[in-house]
Structures are given as structure tokens and as C-alpha cells.
Amino acid sequence: MAGPDIALPATPWASAPVRARLRRRGRAETRLRLLGLGALGLAFAMLATLVLTLLWSGAGAFRQTRVATEVFYDPAILAPGNLARGDYRAILAVAVGEWFPGLSPAGRRRAGAILSAGAPFVLRDRIVADPALLGRRVTLSLPVSDPYDQLRRGLLGRDTPAAFRRLTDDDIARWDRLVASGLVSAPLNPGLLLDPDSRFPELAGLAGALAGSAWLLLTCFLLSFPVGIGAAIYLEEFAPRRRLADVIEININNLAAVPSVVFGLLGLAVFLGWFGLPRSSPFVGGMVLALMTLPTIIIATRAALKAVPPSIREAALGLGASRQQAVFHHVLPLAMPGILTGTILGLAHALGETAPLLLIGMNAFVTGAPGGPFDAATALPTQIFIWADSPERGFEARTSAAILVLLAFLVVMNGLAIFLRNRFERKW
Amino acid sequence: MTPSAPPAAVPLPPPRAKFEARNVHVHYGASHALKAVSIDIPDRTVTAFIGPSGCGKSTFLRCLNRMNDTIAIARVTGTIRLDGEDIHAPAVDPVLLRARVGMVFQKPNPFPKSIYDNVAYGPRIHGLARGRAELDAIVERALRRAALWNEVRDRLAAPGTGLSGGQQQRLCIARAVATSPEVLLMDEPCSALDPIATAQVEELIDELRSQFAVVIVTHSMHQAARVSQKTAFFHMGELVEHGDTDQIFTIPRDPRTESYISGKIG
Numbered sequence: 001m002a003g004p005d006i007a008l009p010a011t012p013w014a015s016a017p018v019r020a021r022l023r024r025r026g027r028a029e030t031r032l033r034l035l036g037l038g039a040l041g042l043a044f045a046m047l048a049t050l051v052l053t054l055l056w057s058g059a060g061a062f063r064q065t066r067v068a069t070e071v072f073y074d075p076a077i078l079a080p081g082n083l084a085r086g087d088y089r090a091i092l093a094v095a096v097g098e099w100f101p102g103l104s105p106a107g108r109r110r111a112g113a114i115l116s117a118g119a120p121f122v123l124r125d126r127i128v129a130d131p132a133l134l135g136r137r138v139t140l141s142l143p144v145s146d147p148y149d150q151l152r153r154g155l156l157g158r159d160t161p162a163a164f165r166r167l168t169d170d171d172i173a174r175w176d177r178l179v180a181s182g183l184v185s186a187p188l189n190p191g192l193l194l195d196p197d198s199r200f201p202e203l204a205g206l207a208g209a210l211a212g213s214a215w216l217l218l219t220c221f222l223l224s225f226p227v228g229i230g231a232a233i234y235l236e237e238f239a240p241r242r243r244l245a246d247v248i249e250i251n252i253n254n255l256a257a258v259p260s261v262v263f264g265l266l267g268l269a270v271f272l273g274w275f276g277l278p279r280s281s282p283f284v285g286g287m288v289l290a291l292m293t294l295p296t297i298i299i300a301t302r303a304a305l306k307a308v309p310p311s312i313r314e315a316a317l318g319l320g321a322s323r324q325q326a327v328f329h330h331v332l333p334l335a336m337p338g339i340l341t342g343t344i345l346g347l348a349h350a351l352g353e354t355a356p357l358l359l360i361g362m363n364a365f366v367t368g369a370p371g372g373p374f375d376a377a378t379a380l381p382t383q384i385f386i387w388a389d390s391p392e393r394g395f396e397a398r399t400s401a402a403i404l405v406l407l408a409f410l411v412v413m414n415g416l417a418i419f420l421r422n423r424f425e426r427k428w
Numbered sequence: 429m430t431p432s433a434p435p436a437a438v439p440l441p442p443p444r445a446k447f448e449a450r451n452v453h454v455h456y457g458a459s460h461a462l463k464a465v466s467i468d469i470p471d472r473t474v475t476a477f478i479g480p481s482g483c484g485k486s487t488f489l490r491c492l493n494r495m496n497d498t499i500a501i502a503r504v505t506g507t508i509r510l511d512g513e514d515i516h517a518p519a520v521d522p523v524l525l526r527a528r529v530g531m532v533f534q535k536p537n538p539f540p541k542s543i544y545d546n547v548a549y550g551p552r553i554h555g556l557a558r559g560r561a562e563l564d565a566i567v568e569r570a571l572r573r574a575a576l577w578n579e580v581r582d583r584l585a586a587p588g589t590g591l592s593g594g595q596q597q598r599l600c601i602a603r604a605v606a607t608s609p610e611v612l613l614m615d616e617p618c619s620a621l622d623p624i625a626t627a628q629v630e631e632l633i634d635e636l637r638s639q640f641a642v643v644i645v646t647h648s649m650h651q652a653a654r655v656s657q658k659t660a661f662f663h664m665g666e667l668v669e670h671g672d673t674d675q676i677f678t679i680p681r682d683p684r685t686e687s688y689i690s691g692k693i694g
């Protein structure tokens with residue numbers, strides 16, 4: 001057949017220019033690989049620095065200095081009918097006097113400051129829980145106050161001139177005697193996770209913040225997950241006009257880029273202002289975070305739905321499945337790993353969000369874990385904010401420890417996202 | 429033949445037009461993929477669509493069960509009647525239409541589910557089986573008809589996507605057959621099959637003819653000649669010629685048909 005000459009010229013594969021080009025390409029690839037490795041190393045180094053710094057400064061908060069104190073629930077001081085209002089300071093004063101016999105009243109007051117200002121409450125709670133203790137002697141492990149905790153951890157310099165430290169030479173000498181008597185210990189501090197917030201750093205814990213964050217995330221998930229998936233399915237599979245869907249898509253993308261503090265203002269104005277919902281409540285916080293997470297979930301879900309090959313939809317429709325059946329029986333299950341990953345990443349983002357919660361008052365001082373989503377509470381990030389803002393030295397370690405707890409939660413959530421993705425991932 | 433075939437003494441009723449297409453045009457955006465196609469597709473007959481690649485065979489096939497509705501840029505005009513009823517009439521539910529007009533796609537597209545669930549999906553959504561035993565029977569029959577049963581009987585729970593290309597193609601045939609459609613549209617059902625499986629699928633097609641209208645797109649002239657009674661030749665979006673297969677393959681009216689079947693274009 002006489003056609004145009006379409007034979008291609010033979011390539012001289014062994015010639016010098018071809019080899020040179022091959023070498024150039026090889027070098028470019030090596031460069032790119034090194035660049036990538038460098039970037040990865042840098043990111044990793046920064047992360048490691050962050051975590052190590054936090055560990056260094058937060059380690060102290062995972063142990064709490066305590067003194068084994070023998071207290072006598074003196075019936076002469078405590079009225080059996082009114083145990084909640086007894087003078088527990090007096091009882092402690094007696095116990096401290098037993099440590100240092102022959103101390104002047106002023107010295108005894110000074111020595112009493114070894115124990116946390118919250119120690120009387122520990123005594124009270126113990127006997128209120130068990131009134132039979134009245135008239136008995138018990139040994140309680142009581143937390144020491146912040147300066148002595150710092151002293152044990154070597155953060156309060158003994159070499160500093162006395163005028164510049166919070167403890168006098170006498171204080172330190174008494175402490176050393178106490179240590180020598182073997183009453184002082186520094187056990188692991190479960191209170192960091194199990195106790196609610198307190199004015200005294202040695203007693204402050206994250207229980208309230210953890211419960212608050214849990215309620216927040218639950219509310220946020222229950223609102224944003226169904227709504228987000230529903231919106232995405234509608235837009236991706238059912239929306240009639242492309243143009244309208246595009247406009248909505250642009251708006252959703254913009255919504256995802258709105259600074260989170262703006263959502264807080266919205267929550268303040270609408271949920272607290274108009275609807276009069278309770279301030280500082282995880283429910284309101286969860287609604288605000290849901291507004292913030294919604295665009296992320298919608299975008300992730302749409303991407304996951306788009307990634308399902310159209311041939312699967314065609315197969316279902318071709319068998320006489322309705323659109324809804326095709327989506328719910330075939331497309332959605334295939335998109336689920338992507339949807340879950342996006343959702344969890346959105347929730348992890350919400351977990352660390354601070355600014356909108358500050359605006360709806362979730363940085364209040366709350367000394368009890370919330371019992372439900374409508375109780376006043378803090379959340380992990382706002383608790384970190386409160387502690388970081390507190391002047392007591394002891395809160396420094398607590399802040400770092402709280403950040404570590406928050407990071408641990410984020411790691412767990414991201415791990416869950418990866419696990420779910422691998423677990424549900426199926427090939428087609 | 430199988431025992432289910434009607435006794436030879438009872439003559440088949442004369443074929444009547446199952447589908448009547450009049451002046452059908454399809455545009456994909458600005459491109460005019462199908463031009464003024466008018467054709468009758470008779471019942472209880474195998475009709476073969478032949479023509480060079482890209483001439484619009486699949487496009488026309490997808491018009492018959494309104495699969496083109498699912499392509500945003502596709503626009504179909506003209507009239508197509510199924511049993512005398514316009515399939516684009518507002519009263520017609522495309523879901524029911526697609527249940528009546530089954531389709532085997534050009535590219536095998538099994539669901540990423542088990543082989544059993546693939547075949548059982550249609551009967552399930554249409555409620556064709558009462559109970560598990562009945563469903564099992566439908567699945568087995570469909571797989572047998574698609575000549576796949578012997579290969580997969582021991583691994584019905586294995587994923588359909590794990591089968592070979594040719595097995596997937598037969599799985600899709602079984603899936604389409606399982607819903608007992610009135611018309612079966614098959615887009616190159618044998619493109620990835622070996623000669624033995626091809627012969628089995630052709631036997632199935634021949635058998636289906638006793639109850640259904642079958643439309644088959646094929647690139648094999650031999651296959652068209654073997655299985656079909658009617659043939660339609662498409663070229664560049666036009667239906668050039670259609671009629672009895674014998675006539676098309678022996679005395680084509682149009683020179684383009686002649687050069688295509690003798691291997692000169694396409």
C-alpha cells in the first residue's frame with residue numbers, strides 16, 4: 001500500500017549524547033531524592049525537638065512529691081454532725097508539729113506550708129467518705145506545695161541568695177530533715193489525668209478537660225459526620241445542575257479556609273446570644289467545631305466518592321438499581337476508607353482547636369468534670385491555655401504534660417485513621 | 429440443546445419489533461457521535477452491531493437502556509420505543525427500564541464483592557427470590573449459563589475482582605442474566621474469552637434467543653455471522669445498513685459495508 005513514509009529514524013542508543021542525557025537524568029533524580037530526604041529530615045528534627053522539649057519540661061508533672069503524714073481525726077476539733085466544715089488546718093498543724101517537735105508557733109506555721117494548700121481538702125474528703133475515721137489515726141500521702149516540689153526536683157536553686165528564693169534557709173533545712181526521715185516520696189501522679197482543675201498546681205489535673213474534650217468531639221462527630229456525608233453525597237451524586245454544584249463547592253472550600261476564631265464569634269452570637277444555650281458547655285463548643293469540621297468532611301467525602309470508578313456505578317445502574325441503591329450499596333462502601341480518614345483528620349484538627357472555644361467561654365475555671373454536654377467544662381487545648389497563663393511555677397510542668405497528653409490523643413486518632421484506611425481498603 | 433428449550437413442534441411466534449428507534453442522535457458535548465439512526469430490533473432474535481472502532485456501536489447500545497442518562501455531557505434526541513412505548517416518556521422509570529433491558533458492558537466491571545454477591549445483587553434488589561435456597565438456585569443457574577460455574581463453584585465467596593479478565597467478563601454476563609431481563613445488550617462479551625468460553629457464551633446467546641431479544645456488539649465478523657440473524661453496520665456515527673445477517677454478509681448493499689466485512693476499512 002502506497003502511503004506517506006511514516007518510518008521513524010533509528011535511535012543511536014549507544015551514542016555519547018544519549019548517554020550524557022541518561023546521566024543528566026540520573027543526577028536530577030538523585031538531587032530530587034536528596035532534597036526530599038532533607039525536607040523529611042528537617043520536619044522530623046523539628047518534631048523531635050518539640051516532643052523532647054515537652055518531655056523535658058513536662059516530665060515533672062507525671063510524678064508528684066508527697067509526704068506520708070500521720071493525722072489524728074481529733075473529735076475535739078471535728079464535730080461529728082458537720083464533718084464537711086471541720087477545721088482541718090488545725091488537724092494538719094498538729095501533724096506537722098509531730099514532725100518537728102519543739103517548734104515555735106510561727107515556725108510551725110512556716111513548716112505547715114510544706115503541705116499543699118489543698119491538703120486540708122484531702123483530709124476532709126477522706127473522712128466525709130468514711131465518717132468512721134473520727135477519733136482514729138490514719139497515714140495519708142499528702143501532696144506538698146509547689147515550692148517544695150520544685151525543690152525536690154532541683155528546680156529551686158539552693159545556691160541562689162536567700163533573698164531571691166521563695167524558701168528560707170530554715171525552710172530548706174526542715175525539708176531536708178523531713179526527707180531524711182524517709183516520709184517523702186515521689187510516686188507516679190495519676191491525678192494528672194484523674195483529678196479536675198485546681199488553683200494549686202500540685203492538685204490540678206486534666207479530668208475536666210478530658211471529659212470536656214470527649215463531649216466536644218462526640219457532639220462534633222454526631223453533627224458533622226452525617227450532615228457532611230449527606231451534603232457530599234447529594235452534591236456528588238444527585239445535585240442536578242453542575243453550575244450550582246460548582247458554586248456550592250467554591251463556597252465550601254472558602255468555608256474551610258475561614259479562620260476558626262470567626263466560627264467562635266458565630267457561636268457566641270448565635271448559639272449563646274440568640275438561642276441562649278449555656279456558656280462554656282461542650283455542646284455549644286461541639287456545634288462550633290462541627291461547623292468548622294463540616295467543610296473538611298464534605299471535601300474529603302466528595303474526593304473519596306469521586307475516586308470510585310464510574311464503572312461501578314454503571315454496573316449497578318445497568319442492573320436496574322436506583323441511584324440511591326447504587327450509591328449506598330456500592331459507591332459509599334468503597335469510599336468509606338477515604339471518608340473515615342478525612343473525618344478523623346477533621347476531628348483531630350477540632351480536638352486541638354482553641355480560639356473558638358475561648359470565645360464561647362470554655363476557658364472558665366471549672367473545678368469538676370462535666371457530667372454531660374451541657375455542664376460548664378474546659379477542653380484540653382483551653383486547659384493548656386489556662387495553665388500556660390497561670391503564674392505558679394508548678395503549672396509550667398503541667399502545661400507541658402497537658403500538651404503531651406493532647407499530642408498523644410492526636411497520635412492515637414491519626415493512628416486510628418491509618419488503621420481504618422488499611423482495614424477497609426479494597427481494590428477494584 | 430437443553431431440556432428447557434421448547435419442543436420443535438411448536439413454532440415460535442413471528443418476531444415482532446422489540447425496539448423501534450427513529451432518528452436517534454447522540455451528542456457528547458460538541459461532538460456528534462451518533463447521527464439519525466433508525467432501526468427496528470426484533471424480539472427473539474440476535475442482532476449484531478458491527479463497525480469500526482469509535483463508530484458509535486456502544487453509544488447506540490447505551491441509548492437502548494438509557495445508560496447515556498448517566499453521562500452528564502451526553503444528549504440523546506429522537507424516539508426509541510420498547511414494545512411500542514417511548515422509553516423517554518416521563519412516565520417511564522429508567523430504573524425499571526434497566527431491569528427489563530439488561531446490559532453487559534464493554535469493560536468487565538464486577539463489584540468488589542464476592543462472586544455470589546455479584547450475581548445475587550440483581551435478584552436481591554428486585555426481590556426475585558424468596559429465601560436463600562431460591563437465590564442459590566438463581567445464582568447457580570446464571571453462572572452455569574455464563575459457562576463459569578465449573579470454575580467458581582468452590583469459591584463463590586471469593587471476590588469477583590480476583591478473577592481473570594475472561595472470567596470477569598462471564599461473571600458480568602451471569603450477573604446480567606440473573607435478573608431475567610427481556611432484552612440483553614452485550615457489548616463485546618467475548619473480547620477477552622478463549623475459543624472454548626466463546627463457544628459457550630455463543631451457545632448461551634443462541635439459547636436466550638428463544639425468550640429474549642439479544643443485541644450483541646462484536647468485532648468478529650465470524651461471530652456476527654455465527655450467532656446473529658440480523659446485523660447492523662455502523663460507520664462514523666451513521667447506521668449504514670442493516671438487515672438479515674445472511675444478506676449483509678453475502679450481498680451488502682453499501683460499498684462501505686462490503687469493504688468493512690472484507691477487511692478493507694476499520
Ligand SMILES: Nc1ncnc2c1ncn2[C@@H]1O[C@H](COP(=O)(O)OP(=O)(O)OP(=O)(O)O)[C@@H](O)[C@H]1O
Nearest residue numbers: 456461479480481482483484485486487488499534
Ligand atoms: N463518555 C463519552 N464522552 C465523550 N465522548 C464519548 C464518550 N463515549 C464515547 N464517546 C465518543 O463517541 C464516539 C463513539 O464511541 P463508542 O464508544 O460508541 O464507539 P464504539 O463503536 O463502541 O467503539 P469500540 O468498538 O472501540 O468500542 C467516539 O468518537 C467516542 O470518542
Ligand SMILES: [Mg+2]
Nearest residue numbers: 485486534615
Ligand atoms: Mg464500544
